[in-house]
Structure formats: C-alpha cells, structure tokens
Amino acid sequence: MLYREAGDFKTSYVADNQTFPIRFDRIGYYVILGVAFLVVPLFITDYWANSIVVPFLIYTIAALGLNILIGYCGQLSLGTGAFMAVGAYGSYKLMTAFPELNIIFVIILAGFITAGVGVLFGLPSLRIKGFYLAVATLAAQFFLIWLFTRQGWFYNYSPTGMISAPTREVFGYPVTGPRASAVSMYMICLCFLVATAWLARNLTRGSLGRQWMAIRDMDIAAEIIGVNPLMAKLTAFAVSSFFIGISGALLFTVYLGAAEAGEAFGIDKSFLVLFMVIIGGLGSIFGAFAGAAFLIVGPVMLKLLLVNTLGWPTDMAAHLEIMIIGALIIVFLIAEPHGIAALWRTIKEKLRLWPFPY
Amino acid sequence: MKMTRLAATLAATMIAAGPALADTLHFPSLSYRTGPFAAGGIPFADGYSDYLTLINERDGGIGGVPIRQTECETAYNTERGVECYQSIRGDNPLVLQPLSTGITYQLIPRTMEDGIPMHTMGYGRTSAVNGEVFNWTFNYPANYWDGASVIINYLLSENDGSLEGKKIALLYHNSAYGREPIPTLTNLAERHGYELLTIGVDSPGQEQGSQWLQIRRERPDYVVMWGWGVMNPTAIQEAANIRFPMENFIGVWWSGSQQDVLPVGQGAHGYKALAMHGTGTDYPIYADMQQYVIDTGKYAGTGDEVGTVLYSRGMYAAMLAVEAAKKAQEIHGVAAITPAMMRDGMANLEITEELMAELGLPNFGPAFSVSCNNHGGSGQAMIQQWDANAREWNLITDWIDPDREMIMEMAMEDSLAFAAENNMTPSCMN
Numbered sequence: 211m212l213y214r215e216a217g218d219f220k221t222s223y224v225a226d227n228q229t230f231p232i233r234f235d236r237i238g239y240y241v242i243l244g245v246a247f248l249v250v251p252l253f254i255t256d257y258w259a260n261s262i263v264v265p266f267l268i269y270t271i272a273a274l275g276l277n278i279l280i281g282y283c284g285q286l287s288l289g290t291g292a293f294m295a296v297g298a299y300g301s302y303k304l305m306t307a308f309p310e311l312n313i314i315f316v317i318i319l320a321g322f323i324t325a326g327v328g329v330l331f332g333l334p335s336l337r338i339k340g341f342y343l344a345v346a347t348l349a350a351q352f353f354l355i356w357l358f359t360r361q362g363w364f365y366n367y368s369p370t371g372m373i374s375a376p377t378r379e380v381f382g383y384p385v386t387g388p389r390a391s392a393v394s395m396y397m398i399c400l401c402f403l404v405a406t407a408w409l410a411r412n413l414t415r416g417s418l419g420r421q422w423m424a425i426r427d428m429d430i431a432a433e434i435i436g437v438n439p440l441m442a443k444l445t446a447f448a449v450s451s452f453f454i455g456i457s458g459a460l461l462f463t464v465y466l467g468a469a470e471a472g473e474a475f476g477i478d479k480s481f482l483v484l485f486m487v488i489i490g491g492l493g494s495i496f497g498a499f500a501g502a503a504f505l506i507v508g509p510v511m512l513k514l515l516l517v518n519t520l521g522w523p524t525d526m527a528a529h530l531e532i533m534i535i536g537a538l539i540i541v542f543l544i545a546e547p548h549g550i551a552a553l554w555r556t557i558k559e560k561l562r563l564w565p566f567p568y
Numbered sequence: 569m570k571m572t573r574l575a576a577t578l579a580a581t582m583i584a585a586g587p588a589l590a591d592t593l594h595f596p597s598l599s600y601r602t603g604p605f606a607a608g609g610i611p612f613a614d615g616y617s618d619y620l621t622l623i624n625e626r627d628g629g630i631g632g633v634p635i636r637q638t639e640c641e642t643a644y645n646t647e648r649g650v651e652c653y654q655s656i657r658g659d660n661p662l663v664l665q666p667l668s669t670g671i672t673y674q675l676i677p678r679t680m681e682d683g684i685p686m687h688t689m690g691y692g693r694t695s696a697v698n699g700e701v702f703n704w705t706f707n708y709p710a711n712y713w714d715g716a717s718v719i720i721n722y723l724l725s726e727n728d729g730s731l732e733g734k735k736i737a738l739l740y741h742n743s744a745y746g747r748e749p750i751p752t753l754t755n756l757a758e759r760h761g762y763e764l765l766t767i768g769v770d771s772p773g774q775e776q777g778s779q780w781l782q783i784r785r786e787r788p789d790y791v792v793m794w795g796w797g798v799m800n801p802t803a804i805q806e807a808a809n810i811r812f813p814m815e816n817f818i819g820v821w822w823s824g825s826q827q828d829v830l831p832v833g834q835g836a837h838g839y840k841a842l843a844m845h846g847t848g849t850d851y852p853i854y855a856d857m858q859q860y861v862i863d864t865g866k867y868a869g870t871g872d873e874v875g876t877v878l879y880s881r882g883m884y885a886a887m888l889a890v891e892a893a894k895k896a897q898e899i900h901g902v903a904a905i906t907p908a909m910m911r912d913g914m915a916n917l918e919i920t921e922e923l924m925a926e927l928g929l930p931n932f933g934p935a936f937s938v939s940c941n942n943h944g945g946s947g948q949a950m951i952q953q954w955d956a957n958a959r960e961w962n963l964i965t966d967w968i969d970p971d972r973e974m975i976m977e978m979a980m981e982d983s984l985a986f987a988a989e990n991n992m993t994p995s996c997m998n
Contacts, residue, residue, distance in 0.1 A: 239857045260654040265647070359742055360768075369982065370693075370744040372673050376989060388681035466646065468673045470744055470769055474644060510651065517640075518655075524641035525601030525610075 213449050213561040229411055246400055248250045251393045257537075258530035259392035260465075266506045267399040273486040273498035275453025281493035282414055283390045283446035284426030285335050291479030291502035292354035295471045296324040297458030298362050302373040305463070306366055312380035313385060313463065317402065320459040327354075328451020335443045349480050351477055355568070368482045374468040386463045404461060405454050411495050413449060422446050424495075454483075489542055491551025500550035504542075509535055570819065574998040589644060591891060591904050593629065595620055595886075597654045598666040598956045601697050601869070603643040604772035605797035610869055612667055613639065615882025616862050617868035618859075619826035621862060622853075625860040625889055644797070646670045653678065663687050663889050669745035672705075677990070679704045685911040687892075689885045690715070690821055690844050694975075695982035697944030699711045700994035702983065706914050708888070708945030710844050710934050710970075712794075713978065715820050716749035718949045719968035720756045721819075725968075731762040737788035739779060739795065739803060742938040744770035748977040749820070752816055753792070754952055756971070770795045773799025785793065791797045793819040800828035808835030816914060821949065824961070825877040829954045837956035840964075842949045846932045847961050848877035853928030875959065883932055891927075892917045912998070934967055940996040947972055 212507060213234045228443050237240040254263065279285050300320035302309060311319075331350040335343050355432045356365050363446060365373050377387030381396040420443040422430035433439055469475070490501025509531050516527035523524040546553045560567070582810065599613035600606055629635050638659070649671035657678075664679065664686040666672055672692035677684045687706045688696065691711070694713045696705040710718075725729060740746030750766055757764040758811035759920055765788055767779045773795060780803075782917050783791060791812065795803055795988065800823045806816050815838045819828070824841020854875070861867050873879040896905045896913025905913070917935040924930055936946035950968040955962055987994050 257654045257658070261651040283889040289636065298653075329707075359770075370669070370673070370747050372744045374673065374677075388677035466650065467673060469646070470670060471668055473743055513641075523601075524599065524639045525606075528641045528643060 211421045212458050213558065214562070215562065216277070217239070222295040227415075229415070242406070246404075247397075247442035252540065254392050254396055255393045257331070262354065262507055262510050264395050265461075266502055267396075268457050268465055269483065269486065269506050270499050271403055271406050271460065272454050272457035272483045272501045273330055273490060274495065274502060275450045275457065276483050277487045277490075277492065277494070277498050278410060278414070278453065278501075279446050280418060280451035280487055281491075281497070282426060283443065283450075285332070285443060285446060286340060286344040287347040288344050288480045288484065289350035289354070290454055290483040291475040291477060292351040293328055293454040294453075294458030294461060294479060295354055295358055295475035296327045297312025297321060297455030298462035298469055298475065299373065299471070300324060300359055300455065301364075301459035301463055302375065303364070304566075305378065313380060314398075315490070316378075316465065317456055319460045321456040324455020325448040325452040328447045328454070332357060332444055332451075332494050336440060348477075351480055351535060355471045357474065358475075368516045370470075372468050372470050373462070375463040378463070383396050387467065389437050399460055399464060400458055407495060407498075409448075410453070414495070416440075418445060418449075426493075457504060485539070489539060489549055491549025495553035496551070496554060497549050497551035502556070504538075504550065505535070508538070569764055570821060572831060575589060579944060587649065590634060590768055593633050593662055593905065594636050594638065594656075594660050595889065596638045596659075596664065597620040597637065598634065598642050598652050598668075598671065599639050599821045600642050600644045600666065600667070602641060603645070603646040607643065607666065608797055608822065608825065609757055610827070611827075611873035611876050611878035612864055612882035612885075613866070614869040614873045615879035615884075616665070616873075616886045617882075618857065618874070618879075619883045619886035620890070621866050621868070622861050622950075623761065625864070625866065626856055626967055629812050630890055631897045633903045633947040639911040640673060642666065642668065642672075643956070644668050646674055646707065650674055657682055662893060662905065663914070665689070665885055665889070667691070667692075667757075668720060669748065670743060673744055675802065676702065676705055683911075684907045685914055687885065687889065687914065689881070689888065691745065692757045695979040695986065697942060697976070697979045698983035698994070699939070699941050699943040701987045702943065703997040704911060706938065707920075708917070708938050708943060709934055710821075710947045710949055711944055711975075712748040712820070713975045714944070714947035714972075715791075715842050715844075716752040717756065717972075717975060718752070718947075718968045719818055719820075722951050722965065723790060724760065727760060731760040731913070734762040734790070735765060735766055737765040737783055737786065739767050739769060739776075739783070739791055739793045741773060741795050741799055742770045745822075749773060749792075749794055752975065755978065760976075769795070769799055771799075772797055776802055776806050780810055784810050786812065789816060791817045793817070793822045793823045795819065795828075795861045800825075804829060804832045804836050807839075808832055814838035815953070819949070820840070821881075824952060824954075824963075826959075827878075829956070830959070835955050836954055839954045840951055841961075842955075843877075843961070843963060844933070844949050844951040844961070845880055846929075847875070848951070849882050851929050851932060856928065874981075880932075883944040884929075887918070887927060887929065888917070908940050914938060915943070915997075947975070947982075983994045 218233050230239055276290055279287050297320045299324040301316050304316045330566045334346040351398055365371050375386045377384050377389055384390045385398045417454045421437045424437050425442045486501030486505050489504055491497030512531045517524055590746035597616055598614055600609035620637055622634050626971055642649040642652050653675055667693050672688050682683040684964045685704050690710055692707050694711045696702040696707050769776055769779055775889050793803055819840055819841040821842040821844045829839055878934045890912040895917055897903055899912050901907045919935055921935045924932055934946045934948045950963050951965045952961040952965055
C-alpha cells in the first residue's frame with residue numbers, strides 16, 4: 211500500500227540509477243536526515259549523547275569501513291582495533307604537534323594516516339586469502355598495539371602512557387575535551403557519519419565497488435575479465451582503513467577524551483566491529499547501522515531496563531546482559547544468517563506486495 | 569537510525585520514571601563485580617557499601633540526612649566508566665571513587681568541569697596531590713609514588729641504608745595504572761644506585777611466562793609488583809614455580825589481598841605487600857557491623873568478604889568519605905550538602921588517631937590532614953607479609969614514610985605541565 215513502485219516513473223538514466231529508487235525510501239531518507247540534523251540536537255541530553263548516540267555514530271563509521279573490506283571485497287580482517295588506534299594516536303600526534311590545525315582536518319588526516327598503514331598491512335592479502343589473511347591482520351593488531359604502548363614517541367613520553375585530547379573548537383564551539391557540549395559532539399560525529407556513509411554508498415555503487423565485489427565473488431574470474439587484484443584489494447584496504455581511522459580518531463578525541471592503546475583498542479574492539487558487520491549484514495550499508503545499533507545501543511538499553519527500572523543488582527545485570535546479547539546474536543544468525551540487513555530486505559519485499567501478496 | 573530513536577524515547581521515559589529523591593546524600597559506587605578484575609572489585613564495593621549502610625542503620629545517616637547509595641558496573645572498562653559517569657553526574661553525586669586509574673584519567677577533566685569531587689585512594693593520577701591544579705581530585709592518604717618510595721625505603725632499611733649495585737625488577741600491569749611508579753623508581757634508582765628493570769605484563773595478565781623467564785635470566789635481587797586482578801595470583805604462582813625467594817617479592821597495596829595469595833597455597837608463604845591500612849576483624853567497629861549490617865542481612869554482595877584486605881579498603885574509603893561529609897556539614901552549617909560543599913569538606917579533612925579510635929578503627933590508618941594545596945595526605949604505608957600456614961597477613965613494620973620531598977617536586981612538575989596544557993592558572997579554590 212504505502213511502500214510500492216507503481217506510479218513511480220523514471221524518465222532519465224540518472225533517476226533510474228539513484229540510490230533510493232522507491233519514493234517512500236527516498237522520503238524516509240530525507241526525513242531521517244532532517245530529524246537527525248534538526249530535531250535531535252534540540253532534544254538530546256548529555257546522557258543520551260554520551261552513552262548511546264555518539265558511540266553509536268562512531269562505531270557505525272568503523273562498521274562501514276570494515277564492511278567495505280569484508281562485505282564488499284571479501285578480505286577478512288581482525289586488525290580493526292589496531293587501525294582505530296592508528297587513527298586515535300594519529301589524531302593525538304597531529305593535535306599536539308599542530309595545535310592550530312582545525313580538528314576536522316586532524317580527523318581527516320588521521321584517516322589518511324590509517325589508510326597508509328592499512329595498505330601496508332593489506333599487502334599480504336595479495337598472496338594469502340581467507341583465514342590466513344585473518345591471521346596476518348591479527349599480527350597487525352598485536353604489533354601496532356605493542357608499538358603504541360611501548361614506544362614513548364607515540365604518547366609524547368607521558369609517564370602513564372595515556373593520551374588525552376586537548377580542547378579543540380569548531381566554529382567557536384568546543385567539540386573535544388570536557389567543555390564540549392552534547393550537541394556539538396553529536397553534530398560533529400553525525401557530519402562525519404553522513405559524509406562517510408554517502409561516500410561508502412557511492413563508492414560501492416561505482417566501478418571501484420564492482421571491482422571489489424568481483425574480487426570477493428571469485429578473484430580468478432575477476433582477474434580474467436580485467437580487474438586488477440592489486441588495485442582492487444589495496445584500495446579496499448585503504449578506503450576501509452580510512453573509515454576505521456576516522457572512527458578511531460573520533461572515539462578518542464570526541465568520545466573518550468583519554469585513551470590507552472591496550473585497553474581501548476584491544477582485540478575485543480576488532481571482534482566487536484566484526485560482529486557488528488556480521489550481525490548487521492555483510493555487504494550492506496544499512497547493515498553497518500543496524501549492527502552498530504544492536505551491539506552498542508542494545509547493551510545500554512538492557513542495563514537501563516535491568517538496573518534502573520527493575521532495580522536488579524549490577525553484577526547480575528552485567529552477566530545477564532552478556533547472556534542475552536549472546537543469545538540474541540545466535541537467534542539472529544539462525545533466523546537470518548545474512549544479518550539484520552537481509553531481514554530488512556525481506557520486510558521490504560513483503561511490504562511492496564502488501565496487502566495483496568501472491 | 570530508526571532503532572536508536574525508538575530506543576531513546578523508550579529509555580527517556582525510563583529515566584523520567586525514577587526522579588532523584590530529595591534530602592539524601594548520594595554516594596555512588598562505580599564498582600566492578602564482573603570481568604577479569606572482579607576479584608578485587610567485589611570486596612572493595614562490598615566494604616564501601618557496608619560501611620555506608622552501617623552509618624545509615626546505626627546513626628540514621630550523616631548529620632541526620634540519610635545516605636542514598638547507587639551502584640554502576642564498569643567492569644574496569646573505561647568506556648563503561650564514562651557511561652556510568654554520565655548516568656550519575658546529574659544526580660548530585662557527592663564523591664566519585666572509580667577504583668580504576670584508567671577511568672580516573674578520563675574523569676579528571678570532566679569532574680573539574682562539572683564540579684564533582686573525586687577521591688582516588690591509593691590510585692589514580694599521582695600529581696593530583698597538587699590541589700592548586702586538581703581542585704576536585706583527591707588522592708589521600710597515599711598514592712603510587714608514595715608506595716614506590718615506601719618500598720625503596722623499606723628495602724634501604726633492610727640493606728643497611730644502601731641499595732648500591734642491587735638489581736630491582738618492576739613487574740607491572742601494562743596500563744596507566746602499572747606505569748605510574750616508573751618515574752619514581754627511575755629517579756630513586758639514580759639516587760640510590762640500584763639498577764631498575766621494568767617488565768610489563770599485558771592486561772589482564774594471565775600470560776607471564778616470558779616475563780618470569782626474563783626474571784630468571786636477569787636474577788634481580790628484588791621484584792616489585794604493580795599488579796591487579798588475575799595478574800596477582802598468576803605472578804605469585806610463577807614466582808613460586810621458579811623458586812624466587814618470596815620475601816624478596818613485594819607487591820603494591822593492590823597486589824596484597826587474600827585472593828592474590830590463597831590460590832598459590834603454601835608457595836605464597838612469605839610474600840610481602842604494602843598495606844595502607846590495617847586488616848582483619850579485630851577492630852571494635854566490626855561489633856556494630858555485625859549487629860547492624862550483617863545480622864540484619866543488609867550487607868552488600870554475598871557477605872563473605874568481611875574483614876579481607878580489599879573489603880577493609882572499601883570500608884576505609886567510605887569512612888574517609890563520611891568524615892569528609894561531616895566536615896563539610898560542619899563548615900557550611902547545612903546538613904544536606906552539595907558536591908561543592910563536599911569538596912570543601914575533603915579539602916579540610918583532618919584524621920587524627922583519636923578520631924580513628926572513636927570510630928572504632930584504632931590504628932587502622934595513618935593520621936593525616938588535607939589542605940587546599942596538598943590533596944595527598946601523609947603517604948605512609950606499612951609492609952605486610954603473608955603467612956600461608958595461618959592464612960593471614962601480618963604487619964611486619966610500622967608506618968614507613970615516603971620520600972615526600974622528591975615526590976612533591978615531581979608532582980609539581982607533572983601537575984604544572986597539565987595546567988599549562990589546559991591553560992589553567994593554579995590556584996586554591998575557596
């Protein structure tokens with residue numbers, strides 16, 4: 211009824227190729243953007259921004275990045291935590307070395323630094339595949355974290371090895387440091403998320419994305435039809451690391467404010483983002499959003515429900531939270547092995563035919 | 569995106585449903601009863617909570633105002649710590665005690681901005697002793713640099729005043745916490761002529777094979793440990809395995825609790841650790857504790873931690889917080905104090921031996937006083953030794969003074985660097 215294509219005529223190739231060909235989707239997209247930019251900032255409180263929305267936005271960027279690598283290009287990586295650390299430490303070094311540099315450029319440059327590091331650790335992907343590549347990226351994880359915890363230069367020789375983000379402003383509003391307001395933190399993360407999601411969506415629709423997918427589906431066949439595996443794999447590593455670096459930089463500068471490589475960017479971060487991608491749906495932009503929402507917002511919601519509303523002991527709630535999230539992951543993967551994105555796709559198919567399915 | 573918003577509205581209603589109660593003193597507890605550090609987090613949280621319960625039950629609160637306790641699980645994880653902080657900061661928390669150096673570093677700038685006092689007893693950022701820079705952060709009665717200095721002073725007294733040519737290994741948890749004592753030990757190495765060997769153990773610390781291989785190869789005279797959670801029993805077990813003389817193995821006060829030595833059994837006999845307070849149930853306060861908290865079933869957790877080292881520490885932390893609240897009530901003449909008043913109470917806190925005896929904890933902790941520019945207390949600590957046969961910790965020294973002059977000098981340097989980074993002018997707050 212509501213969700214249908216009938217009467218939605220395309221009269222040009224541009225219209226035919228647009229991201230959201232169905233009018234309802236398109237309107238929904240603009241409504242969500244409008245709400246996110248204009249309505250949410252009016253209502254967002256510190257608690258909501260800091261505990262749920264900002265980490266959700268930041269992890270979505272990381273999930274988008276990893277989705278490009280795993281979901282679109284088929285290269286398994288377990289080095290996400292370390293690449294986020296590269297973004298964080300890159301932004302820290304840039305912030306302290308060039309105090310005048312605007313934080314937006316700092317974050318983008320940190321993304322580029324991460325892209326460079328990602329390409330370097332992506333080189334083995336030209337020779338090894340699958341689980342073997344996962345092990346090679348695992349080496350990146352351990353090596354980079356070792357580097358950041360043992361080499362004083364990276365944390366400016368601070369006695370504890372912690373890095374902390376000084377206050378930086380955008381248009382006169384502090385976005386990092388303790389004085390940053392909920393709205394400004396939300397807005398900067400939202401801007402980065404919208405920009406990266408737009409970039410990811412359009413890259414994956416274009417020739418680069420098709421090359422990645424060709425490599426993912428069958429690399430030998432892709433090579434025969436003229437896809438350069440070197441270029442395709444390394445660009446996937448570069449773009450993916452760029453996104454992950456931005457997310458790491460935001461996580462450190464905007465969200466955490468102080469961080470330490472081993473604790474904030476350990477192997478569990480790699481798995482967290484990997485689970486987001488798998489649960490959300492491989493090879494789907496929406497999947498990155500859904501996966502991040504599930505794994506970031508879900509636990510906090512459960513905690514609020516169990517501890518604040520029901521008044522259960524915190525330790526029992528924490529243990530239950532792990533069990534419930536774990537059970538939900540299994541249920542989701544059994545019900546829909548291709549993730550929440552596939553579930554959403556099925557719903558859309560059904561909605562198109564509703565109320566007259568055949 | 570849709571999901572978030574739905575969830576946001578859902579939980580917004582949840583929060584609105586539980587309004588803050590007026591006329592109570594809110595003492596939050598950022599505890600960790602789960603994760604690899606729960607073994608240390610549980611007894612501390614229990615002790616903290618039980619003491620506050622005792623004050624409520626026996627005295628009807630502080631100055632007639634009942635105490636309201638809340639607990640938030642951090643799992644020793646900094647991200648969860650930030651989440652917990654956000655959830656309680658609007659609820660007039662009188663004092664924060666995160667029991668994690670990592671979370672402390674994250675909360676220092678935030679609490680300064682929000683005006684919420686934080687007490688990091690025996691952990692956290694050492695240079696917070698300079699109250700002119702860290703107006704809202706307190707780390708009395710002792711900090712890491714004090715601890716490191718006390719250990720060296722103890723070793724000096726054991727070696728007739730000279731550590732020349734000795735080799736001391738620092739086995740540390742490779743985190744902000746474990747790296748804290750390195751500057752002090754390095755400085756003292758120059759002064760006393762010992763060789764310092766720093767050996768990091770990655771969190772959580774079950775893997776220590778290569779570290780102990782290195783210790784076996786380097787043959788240090790003493791091993792000093794800055795460990796926490798599962799790292800402690802693992803290290804003591806490894807030391808017992810290589811037959812390292814236990815009396816030459818000294819842990820900081822976070823590495824000296826029952827759960828650290830009991831798993832090792834007889835092998836841990838003779839292991840030493842710092843003690844910043846007394847331990848055991850031989851204090852008059854436990855009679856009241858039994859009567860008002862334990863017998864009435866109002867204890868926190870399972871109630872089986874009473875009297876252990878970390879339980880005592882939690883109780884000590886709560887006791888200092890309650891005394892600071894009393895001081896704040898006295899200064900401002902108001903019973904329902906605010907976080908800002910609490911800060912004044914903490915900055916003027918004075919703990920005397922008479923007061924400790926009056927509270928039922930004679931000789932439990934050192935006598936010290938806090939001032940606006942010195943938030944660090946006395947810095948004294950004792951050395952305790954584990955007796956595996958009797959299964960108890962014995963204090964083997966009296967209070968040992970740290971090299972406070974050197975520590976204050978280093979803390980000044982570090983805190984002024986922090987002030988310069990953040991464009992602050994150090995000054996006392998009144």
